[in-house]
Amino acid sequence: MRKRTIFFTGILFATACIWLNNSSLLSSRPGGIPTVLAHRGLAQDFDRTDLGPDTCTASRMLPSRHAYLENTIASMEAAFALGADALELDIHPTTDGKFAVFHDWTLDCRTEGKGETRSHSMAELKRLDIGYGYTADGGKTFPFRGKGIGMMPSLDEVLAHFPTRRFNINVKSNDPGEGEALAAWLGTLAPAQRDYLSVYGGDRPVAAVKKALPDMHTLSHASLTQCIIRYAALGWSGYVPDACNKGTLLIPVNIAEWMWGWPNRFLDRMRSVDTRVYLLGPYSGGDFSQGLDDPQIIRQLPDGYSGGISTDALDLVMPVIRDRFGTGAPPRS
Helix, strand or coil, X not given: CHHHHHHHHHHHHHHHHHHHHCCHHHCCCCCCCCEEEEECCCCCCECCCCCCCCCXXXXXXXXXXXXXXXXXXXXXXXXXXXXXXXEEEEEEECCCCCEEECCCCECCCCCCCCCEXXXXXXXXXXXXXXXXXXXXXCCCCCCCCCCCECCCCEHHHHHHHCCCCEEEEEECCCCHHHHHHHHHHHCCCCHHHHCCEEEEECHHHHHHHHHHCCCCEEEEHHHHHHHHHHHHHHHHHCCCCHHHCCEEEEEEHHHHCCCCCCCXXXXXXXXXXXXXXXXXXXXXXXXXXCCCCCHHXXXXXXXXXCCEEEECCHHHHHHHHHHHHCCCCCCCC
């Protein structure tokens, strides 16, 4: 009986220690407001029913709430003006050694052009109308046709226009050569400017960027999986796996809630290895691409939550964030 009592006392003590080690009560992290990552800046929303990887989203646009087109400098300016702290943008290499900022693998959906985006020069892409294919009524009207001519920017244009803004650069391929080319270009930037940037996308190009530029914040499916699985196994002790170091984490909100020390101890640990955390919408199978767009979920975030969120509906969620968290405390990454 005495041995059994000692055994169960030991179990209870160990459980209490683990709980205390992962309690936000031990965090010195001040309350604040979320850091907001705007996916593609201010973008036109679209019907996501039965969405596939090759679905032309411009052809299923929902009624417009604003006049901006994704991945344009005007859209980015508007997103920062609304309160975004960081923006996601998509890139493709061009035949003349630039990187075009454009979402789609091909031009056929959004523009009057044809073929793969990367098979064109930046000069050719500049002549296209990126608003050409948007329609909310099955092709009866095209409200942005003629309004997007010359609006596809290059990556160097964006960073010259916003030298001290934070961007997540999405590499759209799994070609390691593209990662090497991007790393070579990023290597021409000052380390202080690179610190504003994060690169994510296919495992192979992201690994190439990380190999060439170990100081870059990066994210790939492989690095996210390794970080989360290893942290789930050992994070109770406070251990942060090497796979989490100097990274960017995009985590569905219903998975983040199960991370050891959520929210503040988890955020403290990721900050200690210079890793940025952004919440996505709930994971229910498939990929992790849906932003945190539901106002009700934002209202349910922990009081003083000062990690990040990624959203596809910045214009809808910013008023909710201000109402829920106020504007007095500075956002923290």
